[in-house]
Amino acid sequence: MSPPPVSPAPAQSGSLRITDLHVTYGRSVRALHGVSLTVPQGRIVAVLGSNGAGKTTLLRAVSGTLTLHRGTVDSGTVHFGGTRLTGDPARSVAAGVVQVPEGRRIFGALSVEDNLRAGFLGARRSGRADRHAARERVFALFPLLAERRRQAAGLLSGGEQQMLAMGRALMAAPRLLLLDEPSLGLAPLMVQRIAAIIREINAQGTSILLVEQNASMALALSDRASVLDVGQVRLEGASADLAETDEVRRLYLGESYDVDGTADEGAMSPAASSTARPATEPGLTELSRWNG
Amino acid sequence: MIKLAETILNGLALGSVYALIALGFVVIFKASGVMNFAHGSLLLFGGYVMARLHDSIGFIPAVLAGAALAAALAGLVQLLATRGLRGAEIHTLTILTIGVDVLLSTELNRRVGADFLSMGDPWGADVTQFGGITVADARIASIAVAVVVISGFFAAFRWTRWGLSMRSAAADPEAAALMGIRLDRVRLIAWCVAGALAAVAAVFLAAFPAAGLDRTTSQIALSAFPAAILGGMDSAAGALVGSLVIGLTAAMAAGYQSELSVLGSGFADVAPYLVMVLVLLVRPTGLFGSKELTRV
Numbered sequence: 001m002s003p004p005p006v007s008p009a010p011a012q013s014g015s016l017r018i019t020d021l022h023v024t025y026g027r028s029v030r031a032l033h034g035v036s037l038t039v040p041q042g043r044i045v046a047v048l049g050s051n052g053a054g055k056t057t058l059l060r061a062v063s064g065t066l067t068l069h070r071g072t073v074d075s076g077t078v079h080f081g082g083t084r085l086t087g088d089p090a091r092s093v094a095a096g097v098v099q100v101p102e103g104r105r106i107f108g109a110l111s112v113e114d115n116l117r118a119g120f121l122g123a124r125r126s127g128r129a130d131r132h133a134a135r136e137r138v139f140a141l142f143p144l145l146a147e148r149r150r151q152a153a154g155l156l157s158g159g160e161q162q163m164l165a166m167g168r169a170l171m172a173a174p175r176l177l178l179l180d181e182p183s184l185g186l187a188p189l190m191v192q193r194i195a196a197i198i199r200e201i202n203a204q205g206t207s208i209l210l211v212e213q214n215a216s217m218a219l220a221l222s223d224r225a226s227v228l229d230v231g232q233v234r235l236e237g238a239s240a241d242l243a244e245t246d247e248v249r250r251l252y253l254g255e256s257y258d259v260d261g262t263a264d265e266g267a268m269s270p271a272a273s274s275t276a277r278p279a280t281e282p283g284l285t286e287l288s289r290w291n292g
Numbered sequence: 293m294i295k296l297a298e299t300i301l302n303g304l305a306l307g308s309v310y311a312l313i314a315l316g317f318v319v320i321f322k323a324s325g326v327m328n329f330a331h332g333s334l335l336l337f338g339g340y341v342m343a344r345l346h347d348s349i350g351f352i353p354a355v356l357a358g359a360a361l362a363a364a365l366a367g368l369v370q371l372l373a374t375r376g377l378r379g380a381e382i383h384t385l386t387i388l389t390i391g392v393d394v395l396l397s398t399e400l401n402r403r404v405g406a407d408f409l410s411m412g413d414p415w416g417a418d419v420t421q422f423g424g425i426t427v428a429d430a431r432i433a434s435i436a437v438a439v440v441v442i443s444g445f446f447a448a449f450r451w452t453r454w455g456l457s458m459r460s461a462a463a464d465p466e467a468a469a470l471m472g473i474r475l476d477r478v479r480l481i482a483w484c485v486a487g488a489l490a491a492v493a494a495v496f497l498a499a500f501p502a503a504g505l506d507r508t509t510s511q512i513a514l515s516a517f518p519a520a521i522l523g524g525m526d527s528a529a530g531a532l533v534g535s536l537v538i539g540l541t542a543a544m545a546a547g548y549q550s551e552l553s554v555l556g557s558g559f560a561d562v563a564p565y566l567v568m569v570l571v572l573l574v575r576p577t578g579l580f581g582s583k584e585l586t587r588v
Contacts, residue, residue: 064469098472101467118457121471
């Protein structure tokens with residue numbers, strides 16, 4: 001990949017502060033119970049946890065889409081920079097916080113180009129030149145999207161759709177990107193590519209909050225991480241330290257994990273390991289399944 | 293041969309009016325998932341405003357006023373639905389439109405009574421003849437106006453920010469919201485556009501050879517319903533094609549009534565629904581209804 005043009009680093013301070021957040025769905029199902037978390041400007045922070053731990057709920061609270069799922073914030077606050085995010089998605093986007101939803105959720109019937117244009121609709125700076133610059137940046141990160149710009153997005157492969165979903169979010173020039181399970185259902189090689197792209201986006205000055213079940217990938221990428229379990233933060237610390245703790249090794253990384261190794265060997269979480277993977281991928285025959 | 297040409301022209305004119313109505317159905321359905329059963333009353337409301345105003349302010353301003361007020365009323369229904377019943381199911385909102393329809397049509401029926409209201413349109417009962425074919429001017433006008441309005445609609449749908457917001461929100465509301473698209477605003481505009489389109493259709497439903505706007509006009513408007521379903525309910529292009537099919541079918545069945553007398557005298561009213569059922573038997577999602585576009 002050719003080095004993309006470096007985007008101007010955001011001038012204002014932009015750190016995300018989640019303070020003592022309580023969230024319930026439908027007034028009875030408690031999803032988050034006093035979660036606090038900080039994403040310092042320019043960093044990658046990972047949130048790990050199994051299904052139902054509240055990871056997606058946490059992202060919804062930040063992006064403001066809880067109400068679409070009948071969820072409410074009972075107490076606690078979410079601040080980004082100087083702005084308090086109050087549960088209005090358009091406001092979050094305008095503040096510079098954009099989420100890539102789980103499962104990609106691209107607009108399948110629209111062309112790749114229209115998907116990207118849609119990503120620009122809520123952008124803070126909405127001039128024609130800004131749109132052009134945003135699109136050039138996305139095409140530099142994902143040259144493949146430039147080649148397929150006229151295709152219907154639904155015809156892209158899973159990995160390409162993930163790239164489009166990320167590119168679409170980047171069109172709004174976010175200062176903080178929320179990624180919900182970007183590795184879900186992707187082949188290991190594609191997971192590596194996505195990881196490299198996440199690193200590149202971060203290097204260009206965008207903070208990242210990464211929610212993942214693929215703990216090895218998330219810990220290898222992030223500076224800090226939190227482990228979420230039944231709506232509460234169980235562990236929190238530097239990613240390198242977390243990867244060494246027994247609990248994380250046993251629950252999320254499997255026995256054969258190597259901290260410096262590639263992000264996709266023997267390190268799958270329960271959900272990810274059950275997804276179909278092509279047996280012809282090199283280096284996968286000895287894939288050790290999660291056996292906790 | 294002349295009769296066939298006349299029938300086809302009539303069918304196209306009817307289809308163009310249906311298209312204005314069916315597009316409204318489709319736009320509302322795409323934006324908010326609601327089947328708007330109050331559409332016929334909205335149309336009658338727009339027409340009623342025009343009929344009352346044209347004497348004092350002239351025909352064109354009356355049409356604009358009728359379209360604007362019908363748009364405002366449709367927007368009000370949407371605001372009522374989203375603000376008043378926040379979080380209600382789509383089905384609840386659909387039922388709500390039936391309630392709105394009952395209220396609105398009752399009041400309009402009371403006001404219109406048994407009268408036929410003139411729209412004050414400039415075409416009157418004039419006809420144009422060429423090559424032995426006789427067509428009412430109002431029908432030529434309806435085709436022309438529909439072509440202009442619908443082209444404008446499709447251009448907006450394809451190229452404007454609203455159109456893109458609309459298509460995104462229809463494809464995946466949550467993903468669209470995550471892009472910063474304001475769903476409430478997209479829906480509000482969709483309802484207003486649909487209301488305005490219905491009001492424009494009212495002009496031509498009431499124009500010659502119809503006697504004028506009367507309380508059954510809203511029921512005629514419901515013939516556009518099979519057109520929208522036939523086209524696929526969530527496809528604007530489908531609504532257009534469906535409207536032309538339904539319009540031609542209705543005109544044919546009416547024009548050749550004597551030849552079709554074996555089927556009974558009311559066949560022209562039934563024919564659109566018959567076509568709809570036949571198409572749905574072959575293509576359950578309608579002519580252009582969304583099939584999932586997925587890679588295998």
